[in-house]
Amino acid sequence: KGDKVCREALELANTHAEKVKVFLIQMARLQAEAKYSEAMDLAKETLQYIGIIVPAREEIPELLHVYLDKIDSFLSNREVMSMMDFPNNEDELYHVTMQTFSYLLIASYLGSQIELIPWTITSMVLLCIENGNNEISPLAYVQYGFLMCSIYKDYTRGYEFGKLSIILSNQYQNRQIRGSVYYYFASQIAHWFEPLKDILLYLDKAFKDNIQSGNLIYADYTGSQYLSFRMISGFPLDKLYEEQQRFLPFSSSFNPKGYEGGIRPGIVQPMLQLLSLSNNTYNFDSEMFSEERYLEEFKDYPVFLAWFYHAKLRSLYLFEEWEELKEILDTPEIVAMGLPGTPIIPEAYFYAALGICNLYYELEENKKEYYSSLLDFYLSEFAVWSSNSPRNYSCKYYLILAEKAKMENKIETALFYYDKAVAFSRESEMIHIEALCMELQAKLWAVRKKDDLVIFYMQKAVQLYMLWSAKRKVSQLQEKYPGYQWEQERKSGSNSENTTSVLKSFHSGPFIGSIDFSSVLDASRAIAGEIVFTELLHKLIEIVMQNSGAESAFLLVKKQGKLIVEDYNSLNRLISVPCRLEEFSHLPHTIIYYVERTFSTLVLSDACREPRFMNDRYIQEYQPHSILCTPLMDRGNLLGIIYLENRITKGAFTQERVQVLELISSQAAISLENSLLYSSLEEKVEERTKSLQKALNEVKALKEQQDGDYFLISILTEPLGPNLVKSDRVNIEFFLKQKKSFQFHGEEYEIGGDINIAHSIRLQGKNCVVFLNGDAMGKSSQGAGGVLVLGTAFGVIIDRTKSSKWGERLSPSQWIANAFVEMHRVFLSFRGLMSMSAFLGIIDEESGTLYYISAEHPPPILYRNKKASFMEVNKKLRKLGTIGIHELEVKDILTIEQQLEKGDIIVSASDGREDVLVEDENGEVFMNSDETVFLRLLEDSSANIKEVVEKLLYRGEITDDLSILKVEYK
Structure with a gap:
């Protein structure tokens, strides 16, 4: 039903922008149905319709390098904040273009085509530089900031773009965009410079905007990051549990897969484990969760595995499950890939680094060098993060250095770094890191039989873990060191005052965790x-x-x-x-x-x-x-x-x-x-009802006039698609069914955008057959306009070939290249209003050599020995009339050669061969997306075109013009 409505809307759309809006509605529906690949394809097609070519995968690195250089060049003598002064551009086509890019961005991420993301982001920023700002520009800037931080490690430039996006989003006051911008800035940029506790305010704002704009999926993402930030910051676990319980109905209702795949293994289960509310210390299993089932269900989802493994690294390290930890020391790479830019990455690196320090001498000899270099890599990352954001990362950086020094038996150095780690953890109000510092120092002295120091540091560790509400961790320490007298009272003094202030600061946090x-x-x-x-x-x-x-x-x-x-x-x-x-x-x-x-x-x-x-x-x-x-x-x-x-x-x-x-x-x-x-x-219905009859009469008159116009168009286009082949070696067969039909003076006629043409010509003294199968952009009249243009231009080229010596000078490849460039330039004169995909080929009758090109047309098919297969095509060749390739030259057209055998059949068909609405066994109607169906129909019908069409119609409704060109070499 949705497809039908969209098709009707496209028929009524008058401008490029109106048509793109219909495509955007379709993209939103596809993404809501988790059909990310289809949404991505539609976004690419929409951009191409606008005139922007989405590059092939192998072309992206070179283009990305060019785009980044352009942005760097623009900013070489400007501040990033100067982009805030770009003029406001409310052009409708520009707006929907930016919207299309934003849909492509989301679909690329969720559809796992990660390589498209940097190209999409840089394209959006360049559009802003060239055209000015609009309300979607903040989304482009915050994503560019993310790109700089996560991929190119230019944290300062990334942070500048992030701040720019925040300011602009507040100027435009579009809550949906602003909610997304604040979410991305908080979760992927701000923590590289600002304290985690302060960033909760950004998440608070993001959550409100997303709720208020109805952007509930982003509200869920925001709530997830809010809970994650609390967990990483050392917020008391009993309080965090209460907040999570309040958030549970919202998340599990609007994004159940995200909750079960992300929040539950990344926050809830580790929290229950620390609170001593789960089964054990070596896994997250409970009545509601099974690690084994989870890993089987989500094994192909990097984003969810990132949630799981970052929490698993922390859990196994804290509870000293060394054998299990050894098995997952490599998983921070999964975390970095699944949740790029987030503070979850440093969290995973931190516990993996500590794990390497503790397990280094138990590792196999052939693995020590690898893990030593990995530890150095983690330290180099933390050195940068600590410099930019000491409140977030210095305590962890110095604790890793302390453990590395202890591993190398450099005790004085270790003690120096422990002191710095403790100082920064107190300054950062991270009680759980301070507790870990105390515990690790106690272990250092336990090895050296310094019982008084063990008691001193372990007592402090227990008190701090109690403040964190990590009951199972406290129990573990008390069981491991049973000979010591444990005091569970919280002593007065500087440390007590410090932890009290921590709790006060946490309790005065944003409202996400307290809302009903x-x-x-x-x-x-x-x-x-x-x-x-x-x-x-x-x-x-x-x-x-x-x-x-x-x-x-x-x-x-x-x-x-x-x-x-x-x-x-x-x-x-x-x-x-x-x-x-x-x-x-x-x-x-x-x-x-x-x-x-x-x-x-x-x-x-x-x-x-x-x-x-x-x-x-x-x-x-x-x-x-x-x-x-x-x-x-x-x-x-x-x-x-x-x-x-x-x-x-x-x-x-x-x-x-x-x-x-x-x-x-x-x-x-x-x-x-x-x-x-x-x-x-x-209120307007009654008023409009009164004028309805008059309008219907007017429509009837217009319809009669329109049918007359259609009739004239059909008369003009009919002779432009002839089959004038006279050959004993090559047989040509056409099928053409245009979607738009109408009646005029009691007779049935058709118009549309598909065309077949075939002629006998002579090239360099040889008999040849030239043929074309084309499909023009647009429906009905617009498509027929494309047929008129192509048919006329192609006819002129054929007449010139037959009536002059032009053809005597050209080889088949040269003739095809010249014809394509000439037709392309004719289409360009319509400034993007017309374009056409086409398959154009020539057969040398004597040698049986086929020369051909395909310009964004469905690939031609070779039927040989009762088997059908797709033929090679040059995917770089764009449609006739595509904006952006004005300088196309004959030398740019590369034809493909294929030696035919007797009995070979070449079949080219427009995309109507795939645009078939089919019904499944449950009665659900969907659009066929399997391009191999046409191959099977050809084989089943022995390449009989009439039978192929009958079988297509039997499968379902053909929703587009359909043209088929069959070329048989005898």
Whole structure:
């Protein structure tokens, strides 16, 4: 059904931009159905339609080098921030082009065509440099920042682009784009320079924007990274467990595969293990999770394996499961590939490096050199990270250095680095790293039988692990060192004060971990599912009352610049009053106008004592205590206002309730906008119905005129596709069925964009047969226009060949090259409005040599000895009329030669041979994507074209023009 609607929309689209918008809808649907490969192919085809050629895989490295040089050259005498001053470009085609690139970017990542990602990102940045900024530009800049940090290790340049994207996204105020930008910046760029704890604020903003814009999959990604940052930062595990439990309903509902593949093995199971709520220390198994099942299910998903292995490295190291750890010391490479740019990579490197230090002398001799170089690599990475972001990475860097020195028996050096690691872990407020520093120092002294130092450091380690709530780790240490007297009280002193401040700083963090997601989820679903205006208002009032603690609630909607009080609920009684605000006396007008003017939420704990509003007539008369008034905003526009009141209780609207209501109000604004549009359409239905009959009569007249135009086009195109071959050695057969049919004066006719042509000619004194199978861009009239252009141009070339000595001078290869370039230049004169794929070939009748080219046409087929196979094609040759190859020369056209045998058959067909809607055994209709079907049909039909077409029609509905050219060499 969706395909049918899109086809109809394409028929109605008048401009390139309108058609691309239809393609974008199809891309979004394909990505939602996890058909990433198909989405990627459609994005490539759309860019080609716009005039941008997506390079083949082998061409990307060279092009990428050129693009990066162009960007570097542009910035050679400019600051990155100067790109913020680019002019704003609201051109519609430019906007949809950038959108298409953004879809290609996501599809390339999810579809595992990683090599396309850098080319796509650099292409977007170059478009911004050439055309100016639009609301999608921040996404291009943040992705370029990611590219610089993760691939090219230019962290400073990457961070500059990231900051540019943040500033621009705030200027454009597109919540969906801004939510994605903040997510990418926080998770892949900011941590290389800013403390992890501070980055939680970016994730907080990203989460709000993604929820409020309905971009729920990115809200889930953001929540996942938020929990990961908490885990890596050493946030108390018992508190993190509570936050995760609140997030669970949201994530498992909107992205169950992401939750089971990422959050569960990467955060939940390791957390349960440390909290002593899972089965053991050597795996993550529990009632809800099995490592064996997980690895089997997700073995082909690098992004999920990255979540698993980074947590597994930490777990096996902390619990000293050395044999198991030895088996996965190489897995940080998987982590780096699956979650590029994220702080999960340093986490994996850190525990792998510590593992190498501990296991080095147990490794096989032939592996020691490899792991020694790997350890040096990790240290070189941490040296850079520590320099750029000491709060995040210095404690880990110096702890690795300490363990390496201990491994080399350089005790004084080790102690020096331990002290630095402890100092930085305290400064960074990472209690779990400080605990590990203490534990490792205790182990150093345990080997040397210094019991007093062992007790001193191990006692500190236990206290810190307790603050982290790592109960199983505490139990492990107490069991391993049973001879020591363990004190579990938290002693006063600098260390205690330090850990207390850590907890305080964590508890004052963002709201993602404290929000009641189930309420938001239920409310969003209820609101999003309602389109009728009155029903939406009733439902919205009901939801607001359930989630706010208010005694009464009022909903105002802005119509024609005026605020209208639509509904209110007082004492559980819903009342519909549509009334202008200035005529409604049961609200504090000063508060409503304040929110209308400032676009900001206002929360009053005791309104009657608030100096700004205490003189309001309503406040003076009714003396309400708690008031919450919040705007309903969509893309910077005020759609309405929600006013809540509790006259009895002071401070009724807590921070958590305010946060929930802000999220609900954002979803409400989107639904309200849709509902108002729906209502507006309903109001126009009656008016339009009255004029419908008149319009139908006009359409009928236009249809008759259009059919006349179609008839004229069909008369003009019919003689342009002749079969004028006279040969005893070569037989030509055509099939042509255009999709568009019409009636004119009772007769049935067709027009479309496919064409077959064949002629006998002489080249260099030899009898030859030339043939062409072509498919023009566009439907109906546009496609027929392409046929007119090609048929006329090709006819002129044939006439010149037959009536002059031009053909006597040219070989078949030269003739093909000259003809293609000449036709290409004719198509270029239409400036991208027409293009055509084509198969063009010549057979030397005497020798049986076939010369041919294929310009983005379905590959020709050789039928020989009852077997059909695709023939070689030059994939670099673009369609006739493709913008961007203006300088095409004859020397650029490389023909392919094929020696034919008697009985060989060459078949060329347009893409209608594959555009067949088929139905599976469950009744589901889908588009055929198997290009080998046509091969099998040829073999089953012994290359009988009539039978092939019958079999195609039996399989399903042919949705495009279909032309088939059959060439038989006798």
